[in-house]
Amino acid sequence: MNTSLTGKRPKTLSLKENYALLTRGLGWDTTYEPMDKVFPQDKFEGIKIHDWNKWEDPFRLTMDAYWKYQGEKERKLYAIVDAFQQNNGQFNVSDARYINTLKLFLTGISPLEYGAHRGFAMAGRNFRGAGAAIAAQMQAIDELRHAQTQAHTISHYNKFFNGLHDYTHMFDRVWYLSVPKSYFEDAMTAGPFEFVTAISFSFEYVLTNLLFMPFMSGAAFNGDMATVTFGFSAQSDESRHMTLGLEGVKFILEQDPDNIPIVQRWLDKWFWRGYRLLTLVAMMMDYMLPKRVMSWGEAWEMYFEQNGGALFNDLSRYGIRLPKYHEVAAKEKDRLSHEAWATFYNYTHAAGFHTWLPEASEMKWLAEKYPMTFDKLYRPRFEFWREQQQKGQRFYNNTLPMLCQVCQVPTFFTEPDDPTKICHRESDYRDNKFQFCSDGCKDIFDHEPEKYVQSWLPVNQIYQGNCFRPGVDPTVPGFDPLLEVLHYYGFHVGEDGGEFQDSPDCKNWERWTGKPGAAA
Amino acid sequence: MSVVALSPGYTGEIKDRVENFHGKQLLFISWEDHLMYCAPMCIPVPPNLPFGALTAEIIPGMYVAHPDTPKIDWSRVVWLRTGQVFAPDPAKSLTDNGLGHKALLRFRTPGLNGLNGSGT
Numbered sequence: 001m002n003t004s005l006t007g008k009r010p011k012t013l014s015l016k017e018n019y020a021l022l023t024r025g026l027g028w029d030t031t032y033e034p035m036d037k038v039f040p041q042d043k044f045e046g047i048k049i050h051d052w053n054k055w056e057d058p059f060r061l062t063m064d065a066y067w068k069y070q071g072e073k074e075r076k077l078y079a080i081v082d083a084f085q086q087n088n089g090q091f092n093v094s095d096a097r098y099i100n101t102l103k104l105f106l107t108g109i110s111p112l113e114y115g116a117h118r119g120f121a122m123a124g125r126n127f128r129g130a131g132a133a134i135a136a137q138m139q140a141i142d143e144l145r146h147a148q149t150q151a152h153t154i155s156h157y158n159k160f161f162n163g164l165h166d167y168t169h170m171f172d173r174v175w176y177l178s179v180p181k182s183y184f185e186d187a188m189t190a191g192p193f194e195f196v197t198a199i200s201f202s203f204e205y206v207l208t209n210l211l212f213m214p215f216m217s218g219a220a221f222n223g224d225m226a227t228v229t230f231g232f233s234a235q236s237d238e239s240r241h242m243t244l245g246l247e248g249v250k251f252i253l254e255q256d257p258d259n260i261p262i263v264q265r266w267l268d269k270w271f272w273r274g275y276r277l278l279t280l281v282a283m284m285m286d287y288m289l290p291k292r293v294m295s296w297g298e299a300w301e302m303y304f305e306q307n308g309g310a311l312f313n314d315l316s317r318y319g320i321r322l323p324k325y326h327e328v329a330a331k332e333k334d335r336l337s338h339e340a341w342a343t344f345y346n347y348t349h350a351a352g353f354h355t356w357l358p359e360a361s362e363m364k365w366l367a368e369k370y371p372m373t374f375d376k377l378y379r380p381r382f383e384f385w386r387e388q389q390q391k392g393q394r395f396y397n398n399t400l401p402m403l404c405q406v407c408q409v410p411t412f413f414t415e416p417d418d419p420t421k422i423c424h425r426e427s428d429y430r431d432n433k434f435q436f437c438s439d440g441c442k443d444i445f446d447h448e449p450e451k452y453v454q455s456w457l458p459v460n461q462i463y464q465g466n467c468f469r470p471g472v473d474p475t476v477p478g479f480d481p482l483l484e485v486l487h488y489y490g491f492h493v494g495e496d497g498g499e500f501q502d503s504p505d506c507k508n509w510e511r512w513t514g515k516p517g518a519a520a
Numbered sequence: 521m522s523v524v525a526l527s528p529g530y531t532g533e534i535k536d537r538v539e540n541f542h543g544k545q546l547l548f549i550s551w552e553d554h555l556m557y558c559a560p561m562c563i564p565v566p567p568n569l570p571f572g573a574l575t576a577e578i579i580p581g582m583y584v585a586h587p588d589t590p591k592i593d594w595s596r597v598v599w600l601r602t603g604q605v606f607a608p609d610p611a612k613s614l615t616d617n618g619l620g621h622k623a624l625l626r627f628r629t630p631g632l633n634g635l636n637g638s639g640t
Binding site: 045376384397411420424430433448451463 | 522523524525526530531532533534535536537540541542544546548550552553555556557558559560561562563564582585587602603620621622623624626634635636638639640
């Protein structure tokens with residue numbers, strides 16, 4: 001195979017030549033139709049590109065090499081997942097509460113992997129530069145592989161635990177899953193440059209350590225080797241995605257000074273949207289991992305305030321500053337996880353995973369990690385709830401919450417300078433009122449109200465009568481609308497949500513493993 | 521510019537127009553310093569509902585598990601509409617009290633500041 005027909009050994013291409021031929025070498029300028037008609041979506045955002053050849057993929061990855069490396073990785077990954085399944089690895093995790101972390105991640109984040117696949121496929125189609133198009137296409141395939149491997153994980157855990165039986169159905173309907181869903185759909189419905197700035201840079205470069213680090217090291221700490229293996233496999237892709245995010249943003253900034261204010265606005269917006277999404281991670285780290293890695297507050301300081309600070313120092317030579325409201329995130333770091341967990345404790349009967357009260361040793365850890373806030377602001381509610389629970393009156397909130405028009409999280413966040421007062425912000429637009437959780441979300445709305453008036457807010461949709469199964473008659477006597485909503489979500493009522501201690505998951509765990517459901 | 525879009529003049533459908541709520545409107549209610557109930561409540565109400573029905577039944581029913589709820593002295597409550605203090609007339613409707621679709625009604629109960637005064 002190494003000799004040509006003439007018997008001469010062909011010249012081996014250098015990596016650089018190979019990359020040039022398999023990227024730019026595959027592109028051409030169209031002549032039957034004007035380029036602007038073939039690529040209609042890469043100008044309306046206002047981004048000006050003068051020379052697409054300046055796009056540099058630092059990995060110089062080409063399709064032939066891609067198949068080879070990824071094929072090897074997949075074989076190893078599936079061999080380990082197979083071994084995990086055959087050895088009943090799911091029973092080696094720290095305790096059954098941990099599984100709820102997985103449920104939240106697998107139902108909330110895995111569909112985003114598929115969303116990313118779609119988004120990068122569209123970006124790949126819409127960039128007229130061949131280098132950028134091919135990088136986006138390869139990332140689209142990465143994301144599809146990640147969605148697939150996570151579907152295998154879901155399939156395995158679903159055999160033993162509740163709440164994972166129909167994650168794609170739930171993703172399009174359930175109130176808290178609308179938070180990641182709307183985040184991603186916001187990015188996908190923007191133009192290709194905003195999409196890559198949002199996902200490749202703001203999420204994958206700036207914030208990803210706050211998602212993957214706690215999730216993967218949390219999995220390792222808690223004995224979940226299936227997730228750890230997936231993490232290692234995905235990590236080499238993630239580092240490529242991160243580098244592309246950074247190189248992509250630098251490329252845009254270097255092409256034209258007019259691009260700078262546009263990119264800055266996107267960085268402000270997508271920092272804030274990504275940070276609001278990470279609220280779920282904050283509560284996972286501080287409340288849901290039976291063995292904790294580090295606190296959310298510590299993670300924020302290390303991964304955003306220090307590492308992110310250094311990154312934005314580097315970008316200052318382009319005229320880019322730290323994202324707006326980063327100081328609000330810093331003020332919220334001592335309260336975010338507590339406020340979020342309390343919210344899911346309020347509404348866990350309408351969720352697809354369980355909540356519980358932190359035990360005495362866990363409250364001690366929380367008080368040590370959050371000396372300024374925990375004992376004063378959050379311990380009283382947990383102690384009151386414990387008393388109620390011991391009396392057989394587990395507290396549930398039976399009225400639906402107000403949601404933020406932009407991030408779609410219940411508006412539980414408190415004023416930046418007063419952790420005892422809910423932060424309320426409001427806008428009037430086209431004779432309607434819109435409510436927000438923060439200045440960050442209000443700014444996003446006020447800049448593009450025509451986009452966010454269309455938000456599908458789960459609570460408001462329920463009250464419009466749009467969240468019942470087809471054929472259900474809400475006028476029959478005794479109709480319970482909120483119970484019907486849970487059926488519409490596809491939940492198994494009484495199994496998937498509610499208090500952990502009362503759950504079939506907890507009882508099954510004790511029966512199958514002989515270990516307590518919640519190891520103190 | 522109210523949206524960055526491919527088509528000039530693009531507009532979006534307002535998903536939560538009052539017409540979509542079958543004769544009702546949404547009201548958001550927030551009890552300050554009682555964060556055991558984690559976020560403001562969202563309820564559908566008829567626009568002609570007398571304000572007094574909120575204090576007589578609806579609000580106590582929503583916050584039923586809070587030990588401060590039976591202690592509320594409604595004559596001392598401070599009401600806020602879009603962040604501004606106002607004096608509602610209990611006999612008049614929500615509309616006549618200036619509470620339209622998706623209005624936010626906040627209230628403070630002086631002397632009642634949550635579990636052990638912690639704001640929860």
